[in-house]
Amino acid sequence: MIRVELLRRDNPSRALRLLSPLIGLSLALITGAIMFSLMGKNPAAALYVYFIEPLTEAWSVHELLIKAAPLILMGAGLSICYLSNNWNIGAEGQFIMGALAGSIFPVLFTDFQNPMVLPLMFIFAVAGGALWAGIPALLKARFNTNEILVSLMLVYVAERILDYLVRGPWRNPGGMNFPESVRFHSYARVPEIMPWDGRANLGIVIAILVAIALWFMLSRTLKGFEVKVIGASPRAGRFAGFSSKGMIFFSFLVAGGCAGLAGIIEVAGASAQLRPIISPGYGFTAIIVAFLGRLNPLGAIAAGLILALTYLGGEAAQISLQISDKASRVFQGTLLLYILACDTLIHYRIRFSRKPAAKGIEQAAASSEQQPPAAERAV
């Protein structure tokens, strides 16, 4: 019988650890090329359409920034969650609830038009996203439920609520029965940065500022230290006087707030109204962003831009090569798979063995030689 084991490497290469996301990205590109050629397309042309062409024109760079903003915001927020060992995968739902909470003003109070509207929308959106994220946090802290399941299931709840509102009470009365809200008035729109050049709005600026702020929090403040300590070792966190329950709330509320903000930036930016579907899966893609960015909010900025490119390239490929937009999702999925595989294989090596496996035991024992005794880690 052949066994497969993961053995920890004694000295994982530092260079490889830093390069890991790039290796993952390259492998995903190669896989993408193979996929395109299997679909009968010229892989070089397809990759060009996907990853280069969107960067060659000003308007599409603007579109890229529009798509990157929510990914960066949510990716940075989720990094905090994941670093603290809280697995929030419901950013999509928090995004929707933020968008709904923020849209209360332009949709229900259409006459309330002054410069105060946009800041209020942002505040409500952050609160909406944070409250939605607070549900799995509360259930985890209070009843020890699995936050992965709860946060994921709440995505579908949020989607139904959005669907109900735009088809029902929030439908534009003058909208020919289309399932859409009214268009947001100009005070309720996120201003464009360079209106003469393209549609990109302040969202990308806000996203980058938030990511920098989260990075600063993480690397320079006691709260950030707390996040890392609790994530690395809950027991040490308790001994340090940090509250793991507090951290559940903190990380979920931060990530939820970021997602809510991303939601309102999306609807008050490019689309300017609520529709039954306001996100092409940004909340899930943000999980990839967080990991591609090494759970570092600054890394999330770069990772967000890269994944925004896959959305944009997917749209372009749909038009010019008649490739289904599902290809982008496949590409995103392989990317996450490769990043996680790279991380794993850089830190661990696989051993196939028949029993008795003398060699590997030697390795395992040798590595335990240089590591803290098993009892100290396991007991």
Place this chain on the structure above:
Amino acid sequence: MKRRHISAIVRLTHNNAEMFQIPERASSCLDIRQPEKSFKKTSELANPACTADGETTYSFLSNWSKNRRTMQTANPDDLLTLRGLTKSFGSFKANDGVDLSIRPGEIHALLGENGAGKSTFVKMLYGALQPDAGEIFWRGKKVEIPNPAYARELGIGMVFQHFSLFEALTVAENIAVALPPKTSFKKLSTDLETVSREYGLPLKAGSHVYDLSVGQRQRIEIVRCLLQQPDLIIMDEPTSVLTPQEVEELFAVLRKLSSEGKAILYISHKLEEVRVLCERATILRHGKVVGACIPKDETASSIARMMVGSDIHQIRHEPNAAHHGEPLLSVRNLSLPARDTFGTPLREVSLDLYPGQIAGIAGIAGNGQTELFDVISGETLAPSAEDVMLFGQPVGKLGISKRRAIGAVFISEERLGQATVATMPLSENVFLTRHSVNPDLKAGPLLRRGTAKALLDKITTELDVRKSAADPAAQALSGGNLQKFIVGREVLEDPKVIIVNQPTWGVDAGSAARIRQTLIDLAANGAAILVISQDLDELFEIADTMAAIAEGNLSKFESVAKTNRNAIGLKMSGIFAAEGTHP
């Protein structure tokens, strides 16, 4: 998701690598496995005399190499002979030409400081590591031991110091995974309970390992080994979790096994035990055999000198049983229900810590020490605020950070994962317990890393912490150096109340002496110190007053001058009801 899963998988493979080696019928070993119950006494000892004196050691070494030349084949009377065993990790020679022979029925001590190469040596013997050079003879025949399963098949059993147990499995299941698959599980369960009762190591087959204390976990290791009926039993520090009485019982068991012709390789740094128990001793230092002796003919300090290579710092301590002033820390009739069904409840625990005194609490692991430490530190809150008084303030309802801010420090049992975060550099680990105490470490919400690095330097110099880099990750330090760092971090600001749980567990002799002296000096400067320890020698060395904890009951403190090991040992087994400390 990712991190949790992988670490879980790897932890299993890593800790339990040996355990997966299910023994198979290895036909090649059958021919050499002849029953050989009788053994001849030979007068041949590698070295009849042993002193730490350099010259004598030298003459011993030349004598020893002469023996080595003349004995190219193994003595057929020996159960096990090892010749020139060498193992390197990178450029580091963990074992360098180690020779050793064990006769049937002999109790042979392998002595050495932490890091001397004992573990590496034993792993090669048990097939968990392969030697780079050297030969192993088993019953006079040259063998290679590719894996632990084969070692067990030969008849070599091992009781590990660090447990290789699956926490999620029961006691019986943990033992079953090490045995051939066809073994009847039901029979195994009864067998193990019988054996464990017979040897005074009570275990329940159905208990889950995660619920068991460190001491109980070790019992599983011992029983697991005994069940395999080995001819050679390797015991790695087996007494560290036993009371003196239990140690005596264990020794009786070992002597019985020895009289049955089973050899025991006894690894320890407790020299008195070795003197009482072992017929011969081999001493390792820096991976080399530096001496051999008959322990009965030596004193503990002469053996210690050989182990360490120089004189160990002698602890200076005058027990001081008379206390004056108000207690700095008091616990009053504190009862706490068990955390879960398998935890230990605390029952009406009372204690007072006076300035200038070290109070010691002896006890076997899992009798409520951790619970007591946690409730004093504030990791667990007491039922009412007055249950724990610190400097006259009721603190039972305050968290650990607030108690630290009031002026107490806590040195916990687990070095990695509680007292430090393994992967974080030492300077960040300085923040871990001092963030709410030392105002220089923070500027508003911001961390001042410069201050932390300066503190780290100070700790490094004051406690002589040896580290490979300026600011390495906590896990890169040896146990002794990490513990010195932890103690240094806590005592740097001259605390007045110090609570320590197992201050020198698994720490080398030099570091342990340094830590103990630091505690004694702090007490001399007026600190009130509580030391919870399983090491009775340590407590008798540093404590002024002593009590024992058993099943959550704490006995009364008495002056060390008025008590002795046997009295404390009895209390450790829970016999102090006559005192009236509990109903």
